Amino acid sequence: MKTKVLFLFFLLLAKLSFSQQNLADSKARPDNDRIIVISGGGARGAWGVGLLQGIMAHSGVRYSTAFGTSTGSLMAPFILTNDTAKLHVGYTGVTQSAIFNVNPFSTKVVNGQVESNIRWLNAIYRLIARKKTLGESQPLKTKIDSLINATMYNQIKSQDLDLSVAVTNMSTGEVEIKSSKDYNYPDMCNWIWASANEPIWMSYYLNKGSYYVDGGVRDVIPLRQALEVAFDKKYTHLDVIINNSENTLDPFPGKDTKFNWLGSLVQLLGVYNQGTVDNDIVVGRYMDALHNLEVTCQNTKIPCDTCEGIPLKIIFYFMPPELAVNYRNELAFFPDQMAKLYVKGLEEGNVSENINDHLLKMEFKIINSKKTQMLLK
DSSP, X not given: OHHHHHHHHXXXXXXXXXXXXXXXXXXXXXXXXXXXEEOOOGGGHHHHHHHHHHHHHHHOOOOSEEEEXXXXXXXXXXXXXXXXXXXXXXHHSOOGGGTOSBOOEEEEEEXXXXXXXEOHHHHHHHHHTTOSSSOBOHHHHHHHHHHSOHHHXXXXXXXXXXXXXXXXXXXXXXXXXXXXXXXOHHHHHHHHHHHHOOTTTSOOEEEXXXXXXXXXXXXXXXHHHHHHHHHXXXXXXXXXXXXXXXXXXXXXXXXXSOXXXXXXXXXXXXXXXXXXXXXXXXXXXXXXXXXXXXXXXXTOOSOTTTOOOOOEXXXXXXXXXXXXXXXXXXXXXXXXXXXHHHHHHHHHHSOSSOHHHHHHTTTTOEETTTEEEEEXX
């Protein structure tokens, strides 16, 4: 009798231990139905870091696939591995010297606003010397190699997570998506560096005879490519972090304002960038609507309004305009100012209730002028 009781006791103990292990594994394992897209934005990415840290800590969401452009490509590996604490340190302690070995800007903070100007002597010298860019960003590559180490990358590979970054091929003018499923650790670090290098101001990455730069030249938000993956793998949630407000263009200077050809070039790049952002969002919305229409109607004789497909919920998170307007130059890195952006993002992510439930009640509506949700069925 005693032997039977002991056997049952150890059997129960083993079952409890196995159940607890399964529970721990399920908590550590990312959601198979959730994908994230993170836009460019340079130093403004500190806001996105705080936002995501708040969301992930509060609601417990995890991601199995991440698409990033520019600063988004730097954030994406840490989001997949749930190492937002390291992101916090990285984005609130970075300085100009940690990014540039040749800094194209002179920067300062005036009344809480980040201001910058071109370093003219440097610009003139580099133009005369026929340099490809006005700045160089070798320290950024060193920082990427130290923060995104081989152990982290092997974790991404071993857990079958998908890290994808957008780069622009300057030879073809096309955007290319580089995935961790296709590249080893050193190569992927190079692609992340290329994705984060804004043209004109930062280094170009040479690979097989072609120069590669920031994916944001063509895709500030790689939403179209992420939607293709979401449709193919039947994801049900897609979160989009936009490290920018819906419009951050500076007003074009009037006739009484001092202006020059280089300032005009910067403004032109800003106009082009804003157009790219708008197009990325619009194309994503239409692709989602068309996909859901196709899912519900193909290969069936049931009327479209009575059949159901697989819903894909897309949530857009925009940086509040009052934050973006104080940080016009995304390539000006001030730890104190970036820490403020991080805190604001964290406050936004640390809502008092489950963020998914909160948003689910507000379909097709703007929440606090910062979050927009579409639920298309």
